[in-house]
Amino acid sequence: xxxxxxxxxxxxxxxxxxxxxxxxxxxxxxxxxxxxxxxxxxxxxxxxxxxxxxxxxxxxxxxxxxxxxxxxxxxxxxxxxxxxxxxxxxxxxxxxxxxxxxxxxxxxxxxxxxxxxxxxxxxxxxxxxxxxxxxxxxxxxxxxxxxxxxxxxxxxxxxxxxxxxxxxxxxxxxxxxxxxxxxxx
Numbered sequence: 001x002x003x004x005x006x007x008x009x010x011x012x013x014x015x016x017x018x019x020x021x022x023x024x025x026x027x028x029x030x031x032x033x034x035x036x037x038x039x040x041x042x043x044x045x046x047x048x049x050x051x052x053x054x055x056x057x058x059x060x061x062x063x064x065x066x067x068x069x070x071x072x073x074x075x076x077x078x079x080x081x082x083x084x085x086x087x088x089x090x091x092x093x094x095x096x097x098x099x100x101x102x103x104x105x106x107x108x109x110x111x112x113x114x115x116x117x118x119x120x121x122x123x124x125x126x127x128x129x130x131x132x133x134x135x136x137x138x139x140x141x142x143x144x145x146x147x148x149x150x151x152x153x154x155x156x157x158x159x160x161x162x163x164x165x166x167x168x169x170x171x172x173x174x175x176x177x178x179x180x181x182x183x184x185x
Contacts, residue, residue, distance in 0.1 A: 001140045003162060004049055004147040005155040005173040006180035008067040010040035016100045024103040025090035025118075036066050042178040047071055049180055054143035057136060059083035059150060067149050067178075077139065077146075082132050085151035086111075089119040108153075129157035133165070140185075147180070159183065 014030040050056065050068075055077040058064040061084055068076055088107045098106070107115075112122055120128070132148075136158070139146045150158065155173040162169065162183045169183035 001185045002145045003136050003140050003167065003183045004053060004145070004180050005159055005183070006046060006049070006067075006147055006149050007152055007155060007174060007177055008063045008149055009036040009042065009070060010177045011035075011063050012037040018097050018099055019103075020095060020097050021091040021093035021103060021107075024100065024107075027100055027103075028088055028090070032061060032063075034062070036063060036070065040177055042067075042071055046178045046180060049182075050147050050149075053145045053147040055139050055146040057083060057139060057146060057148045059085065059154075061085065061151075064149050064151070071149070073149075077143075078135070082128060082135065083148065083150055084154065086125040086153040086157065087119040089115050089117045091117060125154070126157060129154065130161050133158050133161035136162075137165070137185075155181075 011031055011034050013034055014027055019027065050071040050073060056068055056073045058068050058076050058079045060079050060081045065076070065079060088104070089111050111119070114122065116122065136146055136148055148158070152175045159169070159173040159181060163171070167183040167185050170181045173181040
């Protein structure tokens with residue numbers, strides 16, 4: 001059996017700009033709902049791995065579903081919010097104004113330390129990743145191979161859960177767009 005964790009294509013996100021934390025939450029919403037960048041193309045390896053899988057799972061975020069379509073998937077076996085990316089917390093701070101990239105780093109770090117305002121907590125994400133990995137294992141038992149077209153942070157958590165349960169593969173999943181990591185049992 002094998003489970004393949006593949007990261008979605010690059011999002012045609014809103015412009016990287018300088019903004020307040022309050023405006024950053026709007027930026028995150030726009031990113032979550034944008035389409036993929038048309039210049040972001042999957043590798044032939046990614047196409048091959050998806051074509052040869054017996055099942056495909058996606059989150060219900062547009063970038064995951066659109067990536068499956070670009071990879072030629074006609075039937076997604078399961079598309080569910082259980083598999084969504086780990087959310088970023090938000091704040092209503094008007095100052096300071098920083099780059100989006102800096103806000104992503106700040107909010108991800110403080111999320112790791114317990115700040116989760118208007119977001120799922122670090123602990124809740126780990127629990128959800130455990131449930132998601134159990135569901136992927138269930139699908140792999142039925143179909144022998146499954147590709148999960150997921151997200152950078154959440155794929156990392158799922159990979160850790162798979163490793164805990166004896167699956168063999170990389171210590172962490174790839175964080176590059178269209179890259180994948182294979183876990184076998």
